[in-house]
Amino acid sequence: MRKVILNLAITLDGFIEGPNAEMDWLVKDEEIDFGDILNEILSDKDAIFYGRVSYDKWGNSLPDENASQKIKDAYKLMNSKQKYVFSKTKKDDNTNAIFINSTIKESVLEIKEQQGKNIWLYGGAKLVTTFLNLNLIDEYRIVVHPVILGKGKLLFENIEERHKLILIDTKSYKSGVTMLTYQTDRTTK
Amino acid sequence: MRKIKVVEWLSADGFFSGVKGETDWFIMDEGTAQYLSNLFNSFDTILLGQVTYKMFSAYWPKPDPSDGNPQELTDFMNNSRKIVFSKTLDKADWRNTDVFKTITLKEIKKLKKESGKDIVIFGSGSIVSKLTKLKMIDDYHFLVNPVFLGKGKPIFKNTEAKAALKLLDSKKFECGNMILHYKADN
Numbered sequence: 517m518r519k520v521i522l523n524l525a526i527t528l529d530g531f532i533e534g535p536n537a538e539m540d541w542l543v544k545d546e547e548i549d550f551g552d553i554l555n556e557i558l559s560d561k562d563a564i565f566y567g568r569v570s571y572d573k574w575g576n577s578l579p580d581e582n583a584s585q586k587i588k589d590a591y592k593l594m595n596s597k598q599k600y601v602f603s604k605t606k607k608d609d610n611t612n613a614i615f616i617n618s619t620i621k622e623s624v625l626e627i628k629e630q631q632g633k634n635i636w637l638y639g640g641a642k643l644v645t646t647f648l649n650l651n652l653i654d655e656y657r658i659v660v661h662p663v664i665l666g667k668g669k670l671l672f673e674n675i676e677e678r679h680k681l682i683l684i685d686t687k688s689y690k691s692g693v694t695m696l697t698y699q700t701d702r703t704t705k
Numbered sequence: 706m707r708k709i710k711v712v713e714w715l716s717a718d719g720f721f722s723g724v725k726g727e728t729d730w731f732i733m734d735e736g737t738a739q740y741l742s743n744l745f746n747s748f749d750t751i752l753l754g755q756v757t758y759k760m761f762s763a764y765w766p767k768p769d770p771s772d773g774n775p776q777e778l779t780d781f782m783n784n785s786r787k788i789v790f791s792k793t794l795d796k797a798d799w800r801n802t803d804v805f806k807t808i809t810l811k812e813i814k815k816l817k818k819e820s821g822k823d824i825v826i827f828g829s830g831s832i833v834s835k836l837t838k839l840k841m842i843d844d845y846h847f848l849v850n851p852v853f854l855g856k857g858k859p860i861f862k863n864t865e866a867k868a869a870l871k872l873l874d875s876k877k878f879e880c881g882n883m884i885l886h887y888k889a890d891n
Contacts, residue, residue, distance in 0.1 A: 528847060528870070528885070529861050530719015543869075648855070658717065660849075662887055664837060666866035671718045675855025678730065681717055683851045683881035692872035694885060698717060698851060 519634045519654035520565070520624065522644060523557050524671070527661055531668035541663045545691035551586035557657075558593050562633040565624075567643035568603035574638075575599060576611065597636075600627070602643055621650045641669075649676050655699050656681070662692035707816070708823045708843035709752070711833050712744065713860060715849050720857030721828065726760070730852050733773075734880035737848070742777065744846065749822035750786045752836075754829035758789040761827070762799035788816075790832055808832070813841045834864035840891040845870060851881030 525542060526532055533539065566575050579591040599613040607615050616623045624647075627635070634655075637647060647653050681698035688694045714731055715721055722728055753761060765782040768774050787802040794804050805812065813836065816824065826833055826842075836842050870887035877883050 526719060528715075528719070528845075528887075529866070530715070530859050648853070656717075660885065662870040662872050664861065664866050664868045664870065666834065666861045666864040670859060672853065672855050675853065678855060679853040681851040681853065681881065683877060683883060686875065686877050686883060688872060688875055692870065692887070694872065694875055696717065696849065696883060698881075701851075 518563075518628045518630065518632050520628065520637050520647065520652055521561070521634050521655040521657065522637045522647075522653055523657045523659070525659045525661060526671055527663045527665045527668070529664050529666070530670055531665045532671050533669040534665060535667050535669070537669070541661060541665055543661045543663065543691050543693055545689050545693060547690060549584070549587070551584060551590040554587075554590035554594060557636060558590070558597070560634050561597065561636045563598040563600060563627070563635045564594070565635055565637045565643070565647075566599060566601050567638075567640045568601055568606055570638055570640040570643070571599070571601045571603075571613070575601065575613065602646075620646060621652065624650075624652050645672065645675065648672070648679065651679075651700070651702075653700060655697065658696045658698065660694045660696060662694075706818060707750075707821060709813075709817065709826065709836065709841055710744075710748070710823055711826045711842055711845045712741075713828070713833075713845070713847050715847050715860070716852050716854040716857065717849055718853045718855065719859060720854045721830065721860040723854055723857045726756075726858070730850060730854065732850055732852075732880050732882060734878055734882070736876075736878040737880065737882045737884075738775065740876065740878070740884060741848075742775070745778065745781050745825070747823050748781075748785065748825040750788065750816075750824040751782070752824060752826045752829065752832060753787060753789045754832040755789060755791040755794060756831075757828035758787075758791070758794075758797070758799075758802075762797070762802070766799065808835050808839075810839050810841070813839065817841070830858075830860045830862070830864070834861050834866035837866040837868050837889070838864075840889070842889050843891075844873065844889060845887045847885045847887075849883045849885060851883075 680701040682701045685697040873886045
C-alpha cells in the first residue's frame with residue numbers, strides 16, 4: 517500500500533517557524549541546496565496532498581528565472597506529480613489537480629489502495645493536524661536543525677491523542693542537521 | 706574548568722512533558738540506560754529550577770519501585786549536590802540542596818571554577834534558557850523518544866534561549882530512542 521509521508525524541518529526545541537513565520541533558522545548545508553531537498557522528497561513519490569491555502573500559495577509555483585537548472589528541473593518534477601487538494605469549497609481550477617471536498621478519511625484510504633508510489637503530505641498545519649487525528653500518516657521524515665529558537669510556532673499544539681512511533685532510520689549531515697525517519701506504530705495502542 | 710551540560714528528554718514533536726507535566730511516555734532500554742549511566746558518572750552537581758526541583762524532590766527520596774530505576778540513578782539523584790534557583794523557596798529539604806535566589810554570571814562562573822565533576826541540568830526550561838543566554842552551557846544531550854505527544858509543554862516558551870549548536874554525535878537505541886549530542890558555540 518502507498519504511504520502518506522510528512523517531511524518537515526524542526527528546531528531542537530520543537531518549533532517549525534519563528535514567532536513571525538521566520539524560516540531564517542534553517543541551517544544551510546553547503547553540499548545540499550533546495551533542488552537536492554526537493555529531489556530527495558520527490559524521489560519515492562508520485563502524488564502530493566495539499567491543504568487549500570497551501571495549494572493556492574504554493575501548489576503551482578514556479579522557480580525563479582535565475583534559479584539553477586537543477587532547481588528548475590526539481591520544480592518540473594514536482595509539477596508533474598498528481599496533486600490532490602483538500603478543500604471544503606473549491607472544486608476545480610482547470611488544472612489536473614483533483615479536489616477532495618468531503619470524506620477525507622475514505623478518500624485518502626482509497627487513494628492509498630491505488631497503485632503507485634508514496635504520497636507527499638505537503639501541508640499546511642491544519643491539514644497535517646486533520647491527517648494526524650485521523651491516523652492517516654504512515655511515515656515522518658523529521659529534519660532536526662541544530663538550533664534552539666526559544667519561541668515560535670510549534671509543530672503540533674492540540675492533537676487529540678499521543679502517537680507512538682518506530683524509529684526506522686537516522687542520518688546526520690555535515691551541517692549538524694539530523695534526519696529522523698519514523699513510522700507510525702499501529703501495532704500497539 | 707567544570708562544564709555545565711544539559712540533559713533533556715524530548716518527544717519527537719519537541720515537548721518535554723505533557724500538558725500536566727506527564728512524563729509517563731519516557732521509554733528506556735539497556736542501551737539508553739547504559740548511555741545515561743556513563744553520562745551521569747561524569748556529574749556531581751545538579752542545577753534545577755523550582756518546578757523541576759519540586760518534582761524531583763518529591764520523587765527521588767522514595768522512588769516508586771515499579772518504575773525500575775537502577776539504584777545507582779537513585780543514589781546519584783540523592784547524593785549529588787543540588788542547587789535550586791528560586792526566588793520564593795526559603796529552604797530545601799532534599800539532601801545536599803542549596804537555594805540560590807538569582808542566577809548571576811559571577812555565581813555561575815564561580816561554580817564552574819570549583820573543583821569537581823561536571824554539572825548537569827535536567828528539565829528546568831527557564832534555567833536552561835537563562836544559562837543559554839549567558840553562554841554558560843557547554844553541551845546539550847537531547848534524548849528524543851519515539852512518540853508524538855501532540856500537545857504538551859515546550860521546553861522553552863517565549864524565552865531568549867536562541868542558540869546555534871554543533872552536532873558532536875548521535876546515537877540510536879533499540880527502543881527507538883535517539884541521543885542528539887550538541888556542543889554550544891559560545
